[in-house]
Amino acid sequence: MPYLNRPSPVWAGALSIRSKQTMYSSYYQPLQQALLTFGPVPLVAWEAVAQRLQVVRCRRDRGMLLGRGRVFFLVEGLLKEEIDDGREVYIQQFVCSGDFFTAPAPGSGGQLVAIEAATALALAQQDLYELNREHPELASIYEGIIAAIQQQLISRIRLLFISKRQRYAAFRQTYPGLAARLLDKDVMAYLAMSPSYFSRTK
Structure with a gap:
């Protein structure tokens, strides 16, 4: 066949x-x-x-x-x-x-x-x-x-178990190049981070 x-x-x-x-x-x-x-x-x-x-x-x-x-x-x-x-x-x-x-x-x-x-x-x-x-x-x-x-859905859950301080860096490592295509508000909504905290970790 x-x-x-x-x-x-x-x-x-x-x-x-x-x-x-x-x-x-x-x-x-x-x-x-x-x-x-x-x-x-x-x-x-x-x-x-x-x-x-x-x-x-x-x-x-x-x-x-x-x-x-x-x-x-x-x-x-x-x-x-x-x-x-x-x-x-x-x-x-x-x-x-x-x-x-x-x-x-x-x-x-x-x-x-x-x-x-x-x-x-x-x-x-x-x-x-x-x-x-x-x-x-x-x-x-x-x-x-x-x-x-x-597995794609589980990836977010894994990121949310990481401390907020390390979450954005882990996101960029997991999805290389994706952050550059997104608005900050979308990244924050995905990582469950407030604007003030996100600005300190970005």
Whole structure:
């Protein structure tokens, strides 16, 4: 059985002639490369995934409308997940290009906002069911994606256990170059730091 065991320009080119996918074929290679970190993907399974992909775009400073999407891959841009718990608004995670993510849980008060204009690829819940049924070999890939998403959320919890004095430095070490793309208020909302304390540790 042929596998997508390395980025394949020929395969990406073959997909680009499909009428539904022609406009978006340039988005496939980053997703292909990301999937390979979880294991090889049979070509027939990749084709089934590609046929079901939906493109979601969002302008800067706008909330991303996720529709029926269940699992997303950020092709380009930068997102923040804001949570309003009724007492305060904080940032639960930043999503960078190359990251997988899911929609905020219903009732969480969360929304994804574009810090930079963003483009994502999405798979709907029903499509995930069908893919797992038709291609059981994708189950381990899906499990790896969900684990990576959970790890991203755990990263903030780990930072919050560090003393405030060391928190910003640890953030910059964990996410090299990200702070330069963010407003200070967003960094503070992520690290749970007040403006006065943040200014002393920056």
